[in-house]
């Protein structure tokens with residue numbers, strides 16, 4: 020679609036061509052003059068001599084993009100434009116505004132591309148960044164380009180490795196609830212004021228054992244953990260990357276659950292702080308609750324049952340339902356299953372559904388384990404069909420001595436709680452399904468109906484008393500839980516306990532395009548962290564980026580990362596304090612989340628070669644603003660899809676850095692805003708193949724492509740859906756300002772909306788009208804006059820100012836545009852031949868955050884020097900906001916019977932007079948006595964009659 024106004028009309032009309040010329044000029048001006056350079060308190064970016072640092076500052080940040088080769092479509096910059104508008108508005112309020120955009124440039128796509136083509140990922144990544152910079156640059160985003168970093172920059176990932184070392188060299192002190200340097204731990208272990216994890220005396224250990232004892236505390240540690248191993252891709256995968264049928268989302272290879280030694284980060288140490296500090300953040304409730312659920316703190320109890328002489332401890336949030344526990348279940352792979360499984364044959368009376376057709380529990384357990392090996396946790400939790408085998412063992416319920424069967428069942432997760440549960444089918448849905456399928460008793464202990472499904476609501480307890488002092492009958496939930504836990508504690512059967520769903524962070528990937536670990540191994544295989552001075556550990560150049568290929572179906576294979584092949588890099592001679600020795604480098608790389616876990620801090624001090632960020636710069640930009648404030652970036656805008664992983668990891672890293680005294684803020688992002696998405700229609704033909712959306716025509720509610728009817732669907736925009744619209748094309752056909760206005764006007768920023776190229780012209784026409792208020796389209800002359808504005812003008816102006824100020828501050832740019840359109844229309848109608856300058860200049864200022872280029876141009880034409888960027892945003896005068904007349908409801912005996920219009924400053928007596936004269940009021944009063952008349956100023960008139 021082209022813009023008709025770009026080719027026709029008077030010479031000085033605002034056309035796409037004019038827009039493009041102006042836009043290029045001003046973008047060059049901004050760059051040449053460093054217009055968006057925000058000064059720092061200290062260091063390279065400190066103000067030049069004679070300049071001062073504004074006290075008031077604002078740090079605005081976007082979730083940075085992955086520089087994909089596909090380039091941008093018009094949906095991508097929605098959030099970037101909104102933050103730019105907000106940043107520009109705040110510059111006009113006199114604030115020092117930090118706004119830039121970096122690139123999250125490590126990661127799989129560049130590496131996959133390298134594997135296919137042999138091009139180095141750095142080459143493709145840099146080219147993609149260049150292309151994105153060009154595309155975004157054309158939109159006039161006011162970024163401080165000096166602060167734009169890429170996570171693949173050597174000067175960036177040096178510090179990512181440095182932060183890794185900080186975390187590695189720390190431990191979490193439970194008593195102080197904070198990270199402390201590992202050296203302080205060693206002191207405490209030596210003096211005996213702290214015990215090793217296994218309780219042994221530190222000083223009696225061998226040096227290797229001491230090392231081990233210290234490693235047990237580190238915030239980074241190696242663990243043998245269950246991972247999703249995908250031999251076909253040669254790497255382990257996150258749960259999210261595995262499909263429901265146990266295959267890799269990319270490549271569709273089999274994925275196996277396997278125990279592998281992996282680097283982990285102890286994020287779970289921070290569970291409580293990560294939950295509790297959410298209350299201090301200005302974030303969408305939805306995101307907060309997603310984080311709460313992800314961390315999943317449950318308060319409950321651990322209860323110990325006994326099976327012969329084997330104790331089975333379970334975690335339960337409902338200790339009060341103990342009398343309804345009719346079986347127990349353990350995770351099939353848990354070690355406890357091994358200890359519980361009976362070596363006897365199944366008795367003849369054992370239900371056939373319980374045995375998988377085997378004659379002994381041991382054989383049944385082995386068979387069962389094989390059948391579930393490939394399932395992920397998510398799948399196991401969700402699977403509707405409950406499966407399991409009887410272990411041939413019975414356990415004693417501590418409250419009533421009942422003998423209940425113990426099963427291995429895969430809906431029990433090995434990694435949660437104790438890996439064992441007491442099943443209360445009457446009141447737990449999963450237990451109910453299992454009991455129903457396996458023919459186990461369902462005993463209600465809450466007064467509700469359990470004939471069809473579990474009763475999970477609150478109700479008084481029933482069937483819940485024993486002869487040993489526990490009587491819950493009639494009690495409500497919390498009282499009963501408290502009473503049960505007290506009883507269990509006294510009898511030594513249990514303790515109160517808090518559980519978390521959060522797991523430690525698997526921090527290693529067997530890939531190439533990521534940050535190498537600053538870790539080496541000595542001859543005995545002991546890991547050593549490199550000293551800071553040995554950073555950067557540069558990613559070596561290789562010819563072959565692929566992981567060593569292994570048989571995709573070989574579950575017993577081990578990952579062999581691409582870096583393992585670079586032997587002259589892997590083997591190094593280093594002096595780590597005890598003379599030169601040969602070491603082997605760790606060949607894993609960090610996950611893509613690493614760089615994004617701290618990039619906001621590098622924006623603050625991008626060129627600092629001494630520190631990752633200077634504390635004084637950090638304090639200025641992200642330090643706490645008031646007592647109790649957690650600090651952080653003032654506004655962070657991005658998609659809700661990052662609600663957990665990225666935003667949890669960055670909070671974790673930030674808190675460690677805070678604990679160690681490297682930053683003054685205890686949270687990375689004070690305020691978070693999730694923008695919606697620009698969506699689009701896509702069309703498929705009869706074969707289900709996408710056809711180019713822009714060539715589809717609509718006739719009577721049906722859609723046609725080259726004469727054939729096609730089907731419309733609505734959703735994402737993307738190259739593969741053939742419905743992507745490139746910002747470049749819209750900029751070419753209408754100008755960047757039009758694109759900006761259109762995207763901001765489409766709807767509230769936090770909702771998703773459909774793109775419609777045909778509607779873009781509306782935004783363009785608005786800018787043309789704005790242009791005409793300053794420039795005569797025929798002659799090019801400036802048309803504003805020195806006439807005095809009328810009262811009506813001033814009212815319209817000041818109302819607009821007051822409204823848009825509020826809207827800009829609240830990121831309601833769509834209503835800003837609506838108000839500005841109204842004001843432009845008002846002036847256009849009132850002054851066909853030229854409006855008063857004092858009514859037009861504030862308009863240019865108000866539009867400039869959204870449409871910066873055209874307003875720079877108009878500002879110059881109106882006779883101002885330099886950029887509009889720092890011109891003061893207009894302020895309103897209160898008196899123009901007061902209405903001359905107000906409408907008041909008239910209530911008679913509490914019911915509104917009429918509405919009257921009175922002068923805003925009318926006296927009470929006059930208001931009553933107007934009210935009584937009103938026809939409807941008069942009709943109501945007829946034949947009755949008025950006994951009371953009250954005027955609530957500005958609000959209403961109240962009459963009482965009898």
Ligand code: ANZ
Pocket residue numbers: 317334335336337338340430431432433434435436437438439440441442443446447518
């Ligand atoms: C008895 C009971 C009765 C339970 C009842 C719930 C309802 P949240 O709240 O998510 O923390 N559970 C314990 N360990 C488990 C494991 N390893 N895998 C799967 N489920 C496990 O969940 C805690 C509840 O989940 C616990 O409380 C336990 O079932 C189950 F009416 O115990 B409950």
